[in-house]
Amino acid sequence: MLSRTLLLLSASFAAIPAFADTVWLTNGDRVSGQIRFFDGAKLLIQTEFGGSIPIAWNKVATLESDQELLIKEDAVVGERAKSLRRGPSGKVILVNGEAPRAIELASIQQIMKPKPVIEDFTWRGNIDAGLDYERSESDTDDYDIDLKTKARHGNWRHNATAGYHRELTNDLVTTDNWDGEYALDRFIDEHWFWQGRLEYKRDKVEELERQRNYGTGPGYQFWDDELGAFSVAGLLSRTAYDYTNGEHDNFYALSAKWDYNRYLLGKAIEFFTNGEIGKPLGNVGDFSLDAEIGLRYKVTDWASLNLKAERELVNGNEGEIDDSRYTLGFGVGW
Known part of the structure; x- marks a missing residue:
């Protein structure tokens, strides 16, 4: 019984995906992977099962991510979000260590991982x-x-x-x-x-x-x-x-x-x-x-x-x- 339990636990841990980001779509589906970037038209997410998948932004209901991402609501100014949390449809919650704030998905022009100087x-x-x-x-x-x-x-x-x-x-x-x-x-x-x-x-x-x-x-x-x-x-x-x-x-x-x-x-x-x-x-x-x-x-x-x-x-x-x-x-x- 102990061996069987350890085997099941090992299988469960092995099944945990390496990616922690999730995108919920307007039709109720969701896609798990690693968010790469968003350029104003397509959100690119790296998945284990299908490689890089582009998703039309107007099909995204909300999303969440544990990685630090740069969120741009205009062409110049960007905000580094420590993480993203799921919000109501059409919104996402930015977490920066202060009071989290919700923003409209329609206001976002770019999402990308900040590149280190060194x-x-x-x-x-x-x-x-x-x-x-x-x-x-x-x-x-x-x-x-x-x-x-x-x-x-x-x-x-x-x-x-x-x-x-x-x-x-x-x-x-x-x-x-x-x-x-x-x-x-x-x-x-x-x-x-x-x-x-x-x-x-x-x-x-x-x-x-x-x-x-x-x-x-x-x-x-x-x-x-x-x-x-x-x-x-x-x-x-x-x-x-x-x-x-x-x-x-x-x-x-x-x-x-x-x-x-x-x-x-x-x-x-x-x-x-x-x-x-x-x-x-x-x-x-x-x-x-x-x-x-x-x-x-x-x-x-x-x-x-x-x-x-x-x-x-x-x-x-x-x-x-x-x-x-x-x-x-x-x-x-x-």
């Missing part, structure tokens, strides 16, 4: 691949692979990107280039950081065959949360151009970088854009531009379809690059 360790990234084979009067093979990853530990953030693009038309190589970049950010406070960066580009077709760049400068992180991130940086760089005719350019340049992404429809779609625009200091060229913009549609928690447009424009004394690419492909993220 993070222990986070690592995220994605790999996108695009392949295109066309067989007609002109046979075309197009390959495009891009890697982007970030890791943060304490006040330090590591950023790395790499890409490879090759195109053949009737077995003639018309595009063949690759690039890599590493940047290290040291955060001074929640928003300001200082960046150091190394970059290398190699092109086997264009007149400008090699670009080397290293620079440093301040940056500002506008936000970085469950709904996306946006940062800019201004850099003073030392740049070297190598041309196929043996000529070289070495010069200083000023540049501005941006990195923006935003999740939509309960993280089902991601809009992103990043790039850099630079101005040489000296009689070397007019300017340089390297930018991309695109969308990712999540098929699963880790797989996505992506649509991207990329533009690289460089004007040097002995040659130039003017390259536009449009790709549709498959990617994985973590």
Whole structure:
């Protein structure tokens, strides 16, 4: 009898869900899991049985949570609630150690978990691949692979990107280039950081065959949360151009970088854009531009379809690059 009782108790404890949040729906159903965020249209909740589930906000009657959440009733001001308690239909109760207060669900614009200023360790990234084979009067093979990853530990953030693009038309190589970049950010406070960066580009077709760049400068992180991130940086760089005719350019340049992404429809779609625009200091060229913009549609928690447009424009004394690419492909993220 004792063994049977212990077995039943063990089974009961094992059956207790690891998530403590509950969402009650207007039709009387309820969903248990971990609330990830709410962006004005969809409430995303992570469940054990169905993964991440987006719920239309107008179908939510009330909710409760034991985790600390940031509740925004307008676009700027947010309140950190130590926990949420179930309220009457159409309301939720915020608990902050003072007198709990009930607010209307209709007044809430965002819900998300507050991000600490100093993070222990986070690592995220994605790999996108695009392949295109066309067989007609002109046979075309197009390959495009891009890697982007970030890791943060304490006040330090590591950023790395790499890409490879090759195109053949009737077995003639018309595009063949690759690039890599590493940047290290040291955060001074929640928003300001200082960046150091190394970059290398190699092109086997264009007149400008090699670009080397290293620079440093301040940056500002506008936000970085469950709904996306946006940062800019201004850099003073030392740049070297190598041309196929043996000529070289070495010069200083000023540049501005941006990195923006935003999740939509309960993280089902991601809009992103990043790039850099630079101005040489000296009689070397007019300017340089390297930018991309695109969308990712999540098929699963880790797989996505992506649509991207990329533009690289460089004007040097002995040659130039003017390259536009449009790709549709498959990617994985973590």
